[in-house]
Amino acid sequence: MNAVEQIQNEVKQALHAAVLKTGLADEQDLPEIMLEAPKNKANGDYATNIAMQLTKLAKKPPRAIAEEILAQLDTAGTSIESVDIAGPGFMNIVLKKDYLGDVVKTVLSQGEAYGRTDTGANEKIQIEFVSANPTGDLHLGHARGASLGDALSNILDFAGYDVSREYYINDAGKQVENLARSVEARYFQQLGLDKDMPEDGYQGPDVIEIAKQLVEEHGDKFVHVSDEERYDFFRQYGLEVELGKLKQDLADFRVPFDVWFSETTLYEDGKIATALNKLRENGHVYEEDGATWFRSTDFGDDKDRVLIKNDGSYTYLTPDIAYHEDKLRRGFDTLINIWGADHHGYIPRMKAAIQALGYDRDTLEVEVAQMVQLYKDGEKFKMSKRTGKAVTLRELVELVGLDATRYFFAMRSGDSQMDFDLDLAVSKSNENPVYYAQYAHARISSILRAAGDQGFAASTEHVDLLTSEKEIELLKKIGDFPQLVGDAARLRAPHRITTYIQELAAAFHSFYNAEKVLDPENRELTEARIALITAARTTIANALKLIGVNAPERM
């Protein structure tokens, strides 16, 4: 438990005891004491609305209740300095200032681990994201999904969950057949032979690249082999190249995965048949119009879904059900999928399937990443100049820069549609929010270098000297971090970290302009301030790391 939580518990317990002593409520119907940090600091360090919550029970006006609680409140041995009654019945609590010194000590001793908690109690969470088909480049939407998924994974891990990150490779469906046939057509065309692209073929330059490579490595060898042999080889070859690019792009985007799960293995290991049988045994499958159906309407879906088409092949859903069963068998407590908005309607049938297999439907959580729209010069920016197609992740990063791209995606809640302002993201100026946070880190680093040169070192011995308004605000902000990570994890809300980073950086910049850190005339205060800004730097760095953004020492 960190310093801030400890204080909060202490205050809550004191209030809890005081309320019981008033006799206005007993243990059973006493609501949980809520503490909030008032926006206006004139209203104390914390405020509680307990008196207002008790109006119904006590049948008295809230301010009178607050008076009674206050009369019973024993602050001895706590960090409570004073308590006021204000407004409609808030109790505003002012704390003794020295407790904040512990924040600095905690951060300095924990370092890179500051903010890490055991909130998640080692709950096993699997998080599946991106999972783009290995048939072309990752585009804008995938970039957002990758960014959200990676940040959320980092946050969950930091908050004490046991996280496994997974990418589902759709390497078995029709789209792969299409890829193979497209490669084949381009291969023949490279050799000057006539071959039509398949109807839904992949027209992109990457497929032509693959064909060129094949000709370089194998010449016209595959013109002369059997159709089957050629198909198998091209399929495998095309997949390897495309998947290799996906892995590289994601690694370059600072998005690692623990598991790359191949759809093909579901066929090879008989897991699809197993899942189908289980659904059958549980009585959720029927035959109609020559197809095999899943009665998903029994579990809240709009309509029943086809599992096996009348041509004998599976729909997309079928292996996906098997995949999710496989995940569930692996013993995760929670499965989180991050899907694009275009797959939104798919949620009820997947949850239905999980329920039909005999699991709790709420084991699966789907986080939807809403659409991203690029804007440039105030207008929608759609097409890549290079390919005329949608802008790829790689192009976006080349254009905007890695840190800015990650930061911009992390700024926004995943479930709101996003306008990505290219001009703002590209600008290397004070207009760009990403530099605001990085600059705070660089600025602190710079002071620390100067401190070293002048023979100063961080010391927590006199942190009680940190009492100015700006120092207190910075300390409080730093102290908020562990709880904030927990909130972001619980709410699956990575953007809360980014909002926090802005606030923390603001608290530092404001402090910087108000107080001079290095003062040869006052060694004790200087070394306490060095400890303070070191703690601030650590916190900024830890927070930036969660969203995949670098913390530079110089800018």
Add this chain to the structure above:
RNA sequence: GUCUCAGUAGCUCAGGGGAUAGAGCAACAGCCUCCUAAGCUGUAGGUCGCAGGUUCGAUUCCUGCCUGGGACGCCA
């Protein structure tokens, strides 16, 4: 038509049953003989889409409506 996400400052978005609704950008006025001005300070800007309901209290929760995005295949 059904489902879903959103509607908050000029723009892009946070927030969220409670006190005077926030940030960034844009606008305006100030601040570098001083640790990085990619910074700070201040001013201005809002019937929190509309109408009902629940509540001591709603911008927040519920219902309906309006507007915009997305989804509604034996596609993947």
